[in-house]
Amino acid sequence: MSRISRLVTATLATAALLLPVPAAAHPAPSPLAQPRSAAAFAHPGVLVSRPQLDLARAKALAGAQPWKSAYDAMRTSPFASLSWSARPRAIVECGSASVPNNGCSDERDDATAAYTQALLWYITKDAKHAQKAIAIMDAWSAVLRDHTNSNAPLQTGWAGATFARAAELIRHTYPSWPQVNRFATMLRTVYLPEVVNGRGCTNGNWELIMMDAATGIAVFLDDHASFDHAVAIWRARLPAYIYLTSDGALPRPPANCGSINTRSEIIGYWQGQSTFTDGLAQETCRDFGHTGWGLEAIAHVAETARIQGLDLYAEAQPRLTQALYFHARYELGTAVPASLCGGSVKKGLGPTTEVAFNAFHTRSGLDMPTTQRYTEAQRPAGEDHFLAWETLTHANNPS
Template identity: 80%
Template sequence: MARITHLVTAVLATATLLLPTPAAAHQDSPRAAAPVTGQSSAAAFQHPGVLLSRPQLDLARSKAFAGTQPWKSAYDAMRTSSYASLSWTPRPRAVVECGSSSNPNNGCSDEREDAMAAYTQALLWYVTKDARHARKSIAIMDAWSAVIRDHTNSNAPLQSGWAGANFSRAAELIKHTYTSWPQVSRFATTLRTVYLPEVTSNVGCKNGNWELIMTDAAIGIAVFLDDRAVFDRAVATWRARLPAYIYLASDGALPRYPADCPSIDTRAELIGYWQGQSTFTDGLAQETCRDFGHTGWGLAAIAHVAETARHQGVDLYPEAQPRLSQALYFHARYELGTAVPASLCGGSVKKGLGPVTEVGFNALHTRSGMDMPTTRRYTESKRPAGVSHFLAWETFTHADNPA
């Protein structure tokens, strides 16, 4: 009976997936809900358009050079970081082996750090117009495309998502703003044959941050490759995972079941998947009672996918708005000191959300006009946002950026 109920629920969820879910009122509630848009994804891709658009880059550049905060301090943090060094030396390898928590760590940290450096150098190229940064970004990507052939062990899909997200951002910027990259086709082949199979693999039963981070990489790779089928698949994956990651009361007594996970089809199994939490409230995430750190990665990836899709004419933010705004508020208020009730995670949460809110807050507040004082206070307290795994310099790129 549980499996039948689950299937019926899944059918109904699919039928209503494109409709925004009403959010309960809270301190960060919107002034007015934006309507769902019905753009077709058939238009030509816009470049550069992976996480960032040219107008966003131009605004950030002008603000930093004018000495305006928070862009100036965020830019200074980026340009003085080790990732900005013109002496950065890549450390590629043919097989990157990453177990749980990157143990064993055979190239895992090296790959993530090199992808971060490639993206940082690409940003610095655009901002400074110093071609040395473009050439350094290219040298890092060329070093990896000449060598990398596979990712192995249990963390291979997530590792590919972390690295693939930043590599696709770097590649997009260089390809569409710099004059010469002789090995661009080889790098494109590497993204398609080495990274894409991993970030589109089935991880339906894993904690939700996995699939969201992988989809962040997948949609970035799709735009770089001008691959409409991969792009549409990434959007579909995001649409299925979003309501299975963030709960709203309108979902009913229980959260949505994760797609493509037949081993979770009873109430007890679903509660176990939600880290043992059996009472649900607006904005609670599937990993909240695990820790806020992994939850923050999931929320950031939700916003990243929506941001990239928006640059390509597919506005996912109306769908994300009710859940993402509630989740940002839910976690920000506990980070800022709200007492944890006994009904939440047994009365104790593991904080550490991190600087993950810039992109989502900018989209919902700056562009859409939502009044989000709690999320604003938390976001501003984390500025300038630095780097972590697949997150890089988002105060510089997305703070108060309506472009």
């Protein structure tokens, strides 16, 4: 069924907009899937919980660091302006590297602005910020119908992940959002179908970012079937994105991609790298920027799942902690051996470690000195495509 057909069907079924999508709407989940409890989702529960937000608010308003500097960076950013004007369009067209860029940057920026305004509402309790977040989201839900061109799945993941966080926070902390059902319709019919089944043969950051969006949207919609389906894809992608020596001589091939099976195909998929060590990622030899997005998306899904009572961090810990150390040490100046990417890497991991570092160090008590040095050097973490203000929400936050 096309996205347009799904939109028509959903519009005719307005009474069921907020009910879970039937499991039959998706392919059968991977055997790796372990369905979560049927208990209701916790709200707000997309990347940040109420206790996390309460701690961040208290610390920021008390002037404690690093929360104050993170809060100051957020509230003085352009995204915090009450004069922000949304730039929605019916069709967002994004080619490779967002060329053409017909609404791509506008959509991502508006999603970030909505999330920024939602966080400002929670911290300041100034209703004008909640109303601005709502105005941005309403502008998009009134007109958006599709994402097109080659980058459509990734663009939908970037914007969908951030919009879901903003919507979840407003819906469950602000008393009035008249058009919330219309926004839910947009997430269900425009965003979720594009991301929920993943993209097995793409570079791994794509599928991981898509699962970040899918899990967030599923929580907002109280859609357990989509949540479990996205978690199953995340579980299959994790060992195909971060290598451990226990995997054997070669990394595991991506699931649901029959064209990457042989040694030569796997090495090609891993950017030509033929020597594999703990913590190496599938995109390491492409560049650290895309790799950081992949690692960040892994953590985002695990963080949302944690709030919902599902411990994906325990599954991710051996791989993700190794990957954080592997990349942070080169960012901090460790010499690159000739066996790694021909002796040269393209740095730029960015502010992508705060959520995972908090989970493993603050909550679990793991000693991670290299990752800690790198994370603290990035503070206050700003915004980038599908992440924003994570020093404020996740630094030193055991909640």
